[in-house]
Amino acid sequence: MITSIFSKSKPINFIIVFFVTLLAFIIARFGLENVDFSALFIFKQLLLFLLCYVSILLLNFIVSKNNLSKNSNYEILLFSLFLLALFQATTNVNILFSNFFVLLGLRRIISLRSLTTINKKLFDAAFWIAIAALFYFWAILFFILILVSLLLYTDNKINHWIVPFAGVITVFVITIGVSIVFNDSFFGLFKSLPEVSFDYSSYNSSRYLVAITVLLSFGIWSSLFYIKSIKQKKKAFRASFNTILVAAIIAFTIIIFAPKKDGSEFLFIFAPLSIIITNYIEIIEEKWFKEVFLSVLIVVPFVLLLL
Numbered sequence: 232m233i234t235s236i237f238s239k240s241k242p243i244n245f246i247i248v249f250f251v252t253l254l255a256f257i258i259a260r261f262g263l264e265n266v267d268f269s270a271l272f273i274f275k276q277l278l279l280f281l282l283c284y285v286s287i288l289l290l291n292f293i294v295s296k297n298n299l300s301k302n303s304n305y306e307i308l309l310f311s312l313f314l315l316a317l318f319q320a321t322t323n324v325n326i327l328f329s330n331f332f333v334l335l336g337l338r339r340i341i342s343l344r345s346l347t348t349i350n351k352k353l354f355d356a357a358f359w360i361a362i363a364a365l366f367y368f369w370a371i372l373f374f375i376l377i378l379v380s381l382l383l384y385t386d387n388k389i390n391h392w393i394v395p396f397a398g399v400i401t402v403f404v405i406t407i408g409v410s411i412v413f414n415d416s417f418f419g420l421f422k423s424l425p426e427v428s429f430d431y432s433s434y435n436s437s438r439y440l441v442a443i444t445v446l447l448s449f450g451i452w453s454s455l456f457y458i459k460s461i462k463q464k465k466k467a468f469r470a471s472f473n474t475i476l477v478a479a480i481i482a483f484t485i486i487i488f489a490p491k492k493d494g495s496e497f498l499f500i501f502a503p504l505s506i507i508i509t510n511y512i513e514i515i516e517e518k519w520f521k522e523v524f525l526s527v528l529i530v531v532p533f534v535l536l537l538l
Contacts, residue, residue, distance in 0.1 A: 233511070233529065234521050240295070244304040245294030248287060251311040256280045258536065259318040259326060279327055286331045287311065289338065290502050294509075297341050297471050305509040305525075306502075313501045315532035316442040325333045325366040326495045332363035333373050334502060337478060340376055341471050343384035350394050357398025365406060368425050369485045370499070374399065379477050383470035426490035433492045438538045445531050446497070449524075450504045453511035454479070460514060472510075479503035 237244055260276060281316070294300050306443050314320055321327065336342035336359035336398045339352045356377050364371035381387060434443060461472045489496035508528075515521040 233525050234518075237308050240302055240304050241477050244307065244536045246289075248304075248307045248311040249284060252284055252287065252314055252398060253280065255311070255314040255318040256283070256321050258315075259321045260444055266499040279324060280322070282327055284323060284330055286502075287326075289331070289334045290505065293334070293338050293341060294506060296338075297344065298468060299341075299471060299475065299506050300509050301513050303509065303513060305512050309505040309508055309528065310501050312528055312532050313446065313497070313505070316446065316535055317439075317494045317497050320498040320501070321495075323493070323495035323498075326498050329363040329367035329370045330498045330502075332359045332366070333370055333499065336360040336373060337362065337376070337474075337502070339507075340380045341474055344381055344467065344471055346384065349384075353381075353391060353394040354398040355399075356380075357395035358402055361399040361402035365402070369488050372481050372485060373478070375481060376474065376478055380470075380474060383473060386473070402507070427488050428492065429487070431492055438535055439494065441531070442535055443497075443537070445528070446500075449508060449528065450479070451502075453508040456511045456514065457507045460510060475503050479507060 236247075248268065256276065256279075287307050287310050290310060291304070294306050300306060336356045338357065339356040343349060343352050357374065360373045360377070361368065374395065378392075381391055381395075383462070395421060434440065457472070458476065460478075461469055464472055479500060485499050486496050512521060512525060515524065
């Protein structure tokens with residue numbers, strides 16, 4: 232029953248995801264301290280909610296455009312459920328913007344599969360990821376994804392390796408220029424610094440432990456079958472699926488390095504993990520097991536609201 236709803240792309244799916252995401256946002260805002268629920272605050276939060284929902288739509292576009300699933304909507308459902316399970320992921324404004332620009336970069340990277348206008352796509356991908364790093368420094372690790380894509384998609388011409396660096400330098404130069412004009416300093420806009428923390432004590436609560444355990448256990452289990460299934464994909468699409476796997480690894484690395492462990496750092500892994508788990512759900516042959524698997528992912532976030 233549950234799997235049949237999202238097994239095909241339908242308008243009702245986007246409506247359900249909209250309200251699940253909205254619920255995550257509302258709960259997260261009521262958990263904030265010293266908040267003045269003024270008209271301006273509500274307006275800003277509405278814009279952030281739209282940014283998050285547009286990110287989900289962008290994820291759906293990436294998946295459908297590049298045949299990363301069998302025309303289902305499981306990935307957007309999973310993304311919204313992850314937001315509900317770790318609703319703290321919606322509270323960090325910088326990470327919300329950073330993740331959005333990472334998705335824009337990911338879209339351009341995967342589009343390299345067509346092997347057309349490669350230089351433009353490489354420049355765009357590096358440009359978006361560099362902007363993402365302005366909001367959250369460790370997003371720069373997704374630049375590695377561009378270098379990996381050069382090995383997966385192209386014929387490795389020397390100019391293809393130079394273009395991504397040109398994209399990053401462009402953002403760097405523009406940012407310095409704007410900073411000089413508006414802040415009268417070279418690095419006034421570089422607010423995200425390369426800080427690192429390995430203190431995970433903030434995760435030491437039943438809510439965090441259950442959410443992270445479910446997220447990682449289901450993710451790792453699905454990844455094992457995902458890696459195995461890549462060999463069965465058409466040769467033209469294998470690189471795209473490998474790109475998603477590398478993106479998940481990079482996102483997990485960011486979680487490890489994140490200077491502030493408040494749950495918002497998990498936002499980066501939601502998109503690639505949604506795609507990986509979606510592919511696993513689609514290959515499950517036993518209907519009862521597929522229902523149970525997806526039901527657990529749906530029920531757990533709502534149960535966590537009671538903790």
